[in-house]
Amino acid sequence: MQLQSKLPNVGTTIFTVMSALANEYKAVNLGQGFPDFPMSHELTGLVNEAMQNNFNQYAPMPGWMPLREAIAEKAEFLYAANINPDTEITITPGGTYAIYSSLTAILQPGDEVIVFEPAYDSYIPNIEINGAKAVTVDLVYPGYHIDWQAVKKAVTAKTKAIIINSPHNPTGSVISENDIQELRKITEGTNIFIISDEVYEHLIFDHIPHQSMLRYPDLLQRSFVCFSFGKTYNCTGWKLGYCIAPAALTKEFRKVHQYNCFSCFTPSQVALATFLKNKDAYLSLSSFIQEKRDYFKQLMQSTKFSLKDSYGSYFICGTYERISEEGDKAFAIRLTKEAGVATIPVSAFYQNGKDDKVLRFCFSKNKETLEAAVEKLALFK
Numbered sequence: 001m002q003l004q005s006k007l008p009n010v011g012t013t014i015f016t017v018m019s020a021l022a023n024e025y026k027a028v029n030l031g032q033g034f035p036d037f038p039m040s041h042e043l044t045g046l047v048n049e050a051m052q053n054n055f056n057q058y059a060p061m062p063g064w065m066p067l068r069e070a071i072a073e074k075a076e077f078l079y080a081a082n083i084n085p086d087t088e089i090t091i092t093p094g095g096t097y098a099i100y101s102s103l104t105a106i107l108q109p110g111d112e113v114i115v116f117e118p119a120y121d122s123y124i125p126n127i128e129i130n131g132a133k134a135v136t137v138d139l140v141y142p143g144y145h146i147d148w149q150a151v152k153k154a155v156t157a158k159t160k161a162i163i164i165n166s167p168h169n170p171t172g173s174v175i176s177e178n179d180i181q182e183l184r185k186i187t188e189g190t191n192i193f194i195i196s197d198e199v200y201e202h203l204i205f206d207h208i209p210h211q212s213m214l215r216y217p218d219l220l221q222r223s224f225v226c227f228s229f230g231k232t233y234n235c236t237g238w239k240l241g242y243c244i245a246p247a248a249l250t251k252e253f254r255k256v257h258q259y260n261c262f263s264c265f266t267p268s269q270v271a272l273a274t275f276l277k278n279k280d281a282y283l284s285l286s287s288f289i290q291e292k293r294d295y296f297k298q299l300m301q302s303t304k305f306s307l308k309d310s311y312g313s314y315f316i317c318g319t320y321e322r323i324s325e326e327g328d329k330a331f332a333i334r335l336t337k338e339a340g341v342a343t344i345p346v347s348a349f350y351q352n353g354k355d356d357k358v359l360r361f362c363f364s365k366n367k368e369t370l371e372a373a374v375e376k377l378a379l380f381k
C-alpha cells in the first residue's frame with residue numbers, strides 16, 4: 001500500500017523514547033512527566049463506587065453535567081469567572097486532546113499559529129495536521145520568558161492563534177501580569193484566538209498567582225482554556241481533562257469532539273463531580289509538589305549539574321557544562337545508559353533542534369526516587 005504521510009517529519013515522541021531506554025537500562029526515570037506516588041484513595045474509591053452504582057454507560061457528549069457544574073463553581077471560586085457549564089465546558093480525554101480539538105476547530109489550511117519554543121511536543125504536529133503552519137518564537141534563554149517584541153514581529157495577517165502554556169513544560173517558567181498586558185495589546189482588535197494550556201494550573205510555586213485566561217473576560221472571549229485532571233490529581237493515566245471556551249467557540253469545539261471521542265469515561269466523571277468539591281485536594285497540591293522541587297534542588301547541589309529556576313509544573317531544567325560538551329540528546333542517552341538516570345533533552349522541544357545543552361528533570365517523584373537518582377548523578381563526572 002502507498003501512504004502519503006500527513007506528518008512526514010514526525011517520529012516517536014521523546015517521552016516514549018526515553019521511557020523505553022529507562023526500562024531497557026533499568027534507569028531511574030526522571031524523564032517522562034508522571035508521579036510515581038499513589039493518587040488519592042478517596043478518589044479511586046469514588047470511581048469504584050460509581051462503577052458499582054452502574055454509572056457505566058455513555059455520559060452526555062459534552063460531559064457529565066454535575067462535573068461541569070463543579071468545574072464552573074471552581075472557576076468562579078478561583079478566578080471569579082462566570083462560566084456556563086451547559087455551553088462553555090466540555091469534558092475531554094485529556095489536555096492534549098483538548099488542545100488538538102481547539103486547533104482543529106479553528107484552523108484552515110495556510111493559517112499561522114504562534115508557538116513559543118521550547119514547546120510541548122504535541123502542539124506543532126497538531127497545527128500541521130490541520131494544514132496550518134507553526135510560527136515559532138524562542139523563549140529568552142536562560143529565564144525562558146516571552147519576548148513580546150519578537151511576538152509582534154511574528155504576527156501576520158494569517159495569524160489565527162497563539163498558544164500560551166503557563167506553568168510551562170519543559171522549563172517551569174510562568175507568565176506574569178505584565179505578560180497578560182502584552183498579550184492583550186497584541187490580540188486586541190484582531191481575530192487571533194488564544195489556546196491556553198493550563199494543565200499545570202495547580203502546580204505553581206512560591207505563592208505566585210496562576211495567570212489563568214479565566215481571570216480576564218476580554219481575553220477569555222477569544223480563548224480555549226485547556227486543563228487536565230491527570231495533573232491535578234496525580235493520575236496521568238486517567239487521560240481526562242476539559243476545555244473552557246465561550247459558547248460560540250465551544251459549539252465548534254464540540255463539532256470536532258462529537259465525531260472523534262463523543263464522550264469520556266463515565267465512572268471517573270461521576271467520581272470527580274464529588275471530589276472536585278474538596279477544595280483542599282487541589283489547593284494543597286502546590287505546596288506538596290513544591291517540597292519535592294526544593295528537595296530535589298537541595299540534593300542536586302552534590303552533583304555537577306547546575307539547575308535553573310522552576311516556578312511551576314513537574315519539571316526543572318539544568319545544564320551539564322561542568323561535565324561534558326556533548327549535545328543534549330547524546331548526553332541524555334549516555335546518562336541513561338551509564339549513570340542509570342533518564343531525563344529529557346530540551347532540544348527535543350525545538351523544531352530546529354536548538355541545543356543549549358539543557359536537560360529536563362521530572363521531580364514529581366517519591367523522596368526515595370529522587371535520592372536514588374541524585375546518588376547516581378553525583379557519581380557521574
Ligand code: PMP
Nearest residue numbers: 094095096120169199228230241
Ligand atoms: N500540555 C502540557 C504542557 C503537558 O505537559 C501535558 C502533560 N502530558 C499535557 C498538555 C497533556 O495532558 P494530558 O495527559 O491530560 O493529555
Ligand code: GLN
Nearest residue numbers: 015016031032033034169
Ligand atoms: N506531559 C508529559 C511530559 O511532558 C508526558 C506526556 C506524554 O508522554 N505524551 O513528560
